[in-house]
Structures are given as structure tokens and as C-alpha cells.
Amino acid sequence: MLVAPEDLPIPPTRGGSVQIYLSHLCAALAERKHIDITLISPGNVAQSKQYTHTPYRHIVVKGDKKTYWRRVHRFVKAGEPDVVQIDNRPLEALHILEANPHSKVVLNLHSLTFLGPRHIKTEEARTILQKADAVVCNSRNLADTIARRYKLKHNWRRHVIYPGVQSTTDTPALTRGHSTDTMRVLFVGRVIRQKGVHIAIEAIRQQHRQNNVSLTIVGKTHAWEKTYRKQIELDAKGLPIKFVGFVPPHELTELYKKHHLLICPSQKHEAFGLVNIEAMNHGLPVIASKLGGVPEAVGKHGGILVSRYQMPSEFAKAIDKMRDPKRYNKMSKYALRHAQKFTWKKTARKFDHLYRDICPAR
Incomplete structure (x- = not known):
């Protein structure tokens, strides 16, 4: 189960780098037939009806920020997914980790923004970084910067997975x-x-x-x-x-x-x-x-x-x-x-291997 941030819809009709990323990643993961993908994202009823033909299950949640995350918690608890992946919201990842001890929690970080003091306390940030079953960073620099800032040594499960781009046949x-x-x-x-x-x-x-x-x-x-x-x-x-x-x-x-x-x-x-x-x-x-x-x-x-x-x-x-x-x-x-080295197929394969590593029984 992949959970998008609460601010913009998917597909990314209104933009948003994380939303663009997730729309491509879910499509690429869905091509790997042994993975059952559910994406939760914000939106409205019209969007929910419009995007029912994706190759994965897509749950669109209507409401404000509090409503969105309250319903996310309900879906996680009811679905009991093997893996819950929270993108770019470390505080919400911590809450889900604490409420669902039987699910593996992956925090997928796209930037330092939501690790800042306006969004999460330092000790809470250290807790989720150390206790998440995996912390995915989109660059080595991001992983190294987080390690230095929060004084993390070998007590966090960091993984660097680069994003991809769609292939193009355009004239260079x-x-x-x-x-x-x-x-x-x-x-x-x-x-x-x-x-x-x-x-x-x-x-x-x-x-x-x-x-x-x-x-x-x-x-x-x-x-x-x-x-x-x-x-x-x-x-x-x-x-x-x-x-x-x-x-x-x-x-x-x-x-x-x-x-x-x-x-x-x-x-x-x-x-x-x-x-x-x-x-x-x-x-x-x-x-x-x-x-x-x-x-x-x-x-x-x-x-x-x-x-x-x-x-x-x-x-x-x-x-x-x-x-x-x-x-x-x-x-x-x-x-x-x-x-051309950065493909969504390669990105999806690395996430697939990560999910298998943290859920070996599955």
C-alpha cells in the first residue's frame, strides 16, 4: 500500500513532483505481476470515477488533511498490507508505524522539507528514521545529509533508489x-x-x-x-x-x-x-x-x-x-x-527487491 501526501491529487493534473513520481512508480510496479498495489491519494468523487481504470487499485479520499490521514489509518488497519509506504511525510509514517506493528513501514523521502522543525520534532524524526523498516532516499546526498543531521550511524535502514523518467523518441x-x-x-x-x-x-x-x-x-x-x-x-x-x-x-x-x-x-x-x-x-x-x-x-x-x-x-x-x-x-x-539510465522500470525493480527483503516470508 502506497500512501501519497495529502495536498495534491493523482494523476498529477495540478502538478506536484511527488505526485508525478508516484503515478509513474505505481504504473511500473503494477507491471510486476506478483505485486498487489494499492495507492491512496487525495481527490474528489469525480476523480475517483475518472481514474478507476489504472492497472492497480487506487483509493481516492475526499476531505481535509485530518480527514485524509484518519481514513488512511482506517484503510491500513482494515487491509493489513504487508508493506505500507509513506511518501515524504515522516510524521505520518511514525504514526502509522506505532498503530500497525504487524505491517512493515517504508518511508520514502524526496527532500529534507518534512524533516524540518515546522513539520516534525527532532526526536520524532530520529525515531522514524531509526525504526522504519526501510528509509528510501532519492539520492546518496540526501541519505548522507540525513545521517549527518540526525547523527545516524548504522542504526537506520537506508536505501538509495533513484527516480526514473519516461522514455522518449523526441529529436535531441x-x-x-x-x-x-x-x-x-x-x-x-x-x-x-x-x-x-x-x-x-x-x-x-x-x-x-x-x-x-x-x-x-x-x-x-x-x-x-x-x-x-x-x-x-x-x-x-x-x-x-x-x-x-x-x-x-x-x-x-x-x-x-x-x-x-x-x-x-x-x-x-x-x-x-x-x-x-x-x-x-x-x-x-x-x-x-x-x-x-x-x-x-x-x-x-x-x-x-x-x-x-x-x-x-x-x-x-x-x-x-x-x-x-x-x-x-x-x-x-x-x-x-x-x-536513459534512469528508468521507472529500474526504479520499480529496486523497490520490488526492497519489499521482498523486508517481507521474506511473502
Whole structure:
């Protein structure tokens, strides 16, 4: 039984990296015939009826956060699954572990966010990290960071399982003739300060003074970041920058086809940065901040990793370097090959092995 966070529905019609991840993972796990998958996610009655044809059981729960988790507890207790996997909600994983001693509990962490003090007390975090039957991290960096922060040595069951990307037959970016055209740069993610959108805008301003370059910004802004959104829209005035808002995941392919580079100027820890792999999967080299698990995603030659990521000028220089056709084509080819190592089939196989390890009798 896989349990999604309480905030967004699955399928991810309204976005959400964890929701996109779970929709692909469940589909891949369902192809492994010996696993009986049940997914619990929030939603409404219409969504419940619309998504009854998945290759796995999908329970859609209507209600607020408290109602959602109360009903999750009921489903777990009634179903007595061999494994309960909670994605990115360590406090709820702890509650389920305490209430269901006969089920194996897997905590699947996508970031550090919900291990922070706003969401869980330090001792509670240490408890679930030590007592969960498995803690899955989406990068080695995330696992190492958690171990250091909570002083965990050999008393937790850590597993690193990378996410996957859907295979694509799209034309790689290297055939798009960027050397005689405007360098088209793409940003995909939440339009918030910690994602460094302001850094990308200033980098474009610096490049625009001397070269043809444009930036497309894809993503929505949380309510508490509206002031930031207004400021960056002001900063972007007069520049070849376009805000397109939220784009459903299945429509992103068309945007990747129309751009040459992905820029990912994160200003805070990124556990992995799946958007980098998704762009590379379409042949786009990446210019990204060198922090967290991003280097694991980008690899050695899939783009340019910026060490001084607080400085827009460093991203501007990286964009300029990509104007060299030889360098660009080499990175584009590597990006495509590297991204193809990350498949949902491989991810599902590793989860399958993990479930077998913690439930050997099954």
C-alpha cells in the first residue's frame, strides 16, 4: 500500500513532483505481476470515477488533511498490507508505524522539507528514521545529509533508489541549430525564491546585452510568495522573458522540443532535482547549481554545474559557454545517454527487491 501526501491529487493534473513520481512508480510496479498495489491519494468523487481504470487499485479520499490521514489509518488497519509506504511525510509514517506493528513501514523521502522543525520534532524524526523498516532516499546526498543531521550511524535502514523518467523518441536538442538562432533557455519548477528564478532572470539580463537569448519560465507560485512573483515580473520587464504559468506534465514535452537549455539555479538544498533528468532525457544540457544531489542527476558532462550559484554572472557565463557548438553537442549527447539510465522500470525493480527483503516470508 502506497500512501501519497495529502495536498495534491493523482494523476498529477495540478502538478506536484511527488505526485508525478508516484503515478509513474505505481504504473511500473503494477507491471510486476506478483505485486498487489494499492495507492491512496487525495481527490474528489469525480476523480475517483475518472481514474478507476489504472492497472492497480487506487483509493481516492475526499476531505481535509485530518480527514485524509484518519481514513488512511482506517484503510491500513482494515487491509493489513504487508508493506505500507509513506511518501515524504515522516510524521505520518511514525504514526502509522506505532498503530500497525504487524505491517512493515517504508518511508520514502524526496527532500529534507518534512524533516524540518515546522513539520516534525527532532526526536520524532530520529525515531522514524531509526525504526522504519526501510528509509528510501532519492539520492546518496540526501541519505548522507540525513545521517549527518540526525547523527545516524548504522542504526537506520537506508536505501538509495533513484527516480526514473519516461522514455522518449523526441529529436535531441543537438539537432536544433542553436548556433544560428536565439539561445532558448527554459526554467521548470515552482516560481519561488529558493528555486532561484531571480538569479536566472538576472543572468538573462547580463547575456541579453551582448547575445541573442530568451528565457521561458514554467511553474506556479505559492500564495506566500506573491510578493516575490511581482518583483521578478518587474525585473523581467523589457527582457525576452516569458512567464507561462503551470503546464501539465504531459504537455512539457513540447516545451522541451522548443528550447536548447534548462536552467536550474536552486539556492537551497535539492535532494535530486528530477527536472534536470527530464530535460536531459530530451537532449537538453543543464546549467544547474552545484549543491545537494544535483550532481548525481546531471552527471559529469550533462551540463555545467555552477559552484558560486548565488551569482547570476556565473550562470550568464555558463550560458555563453554553451554557444560553442562542439561543447554543446557533446553535452547534449551525454545528457541523452545519461538520462536513459534512469528508468521507472529500474526504479520499480529496486523497490520490488526492497519489499521482498523486508517481507521474506511473502
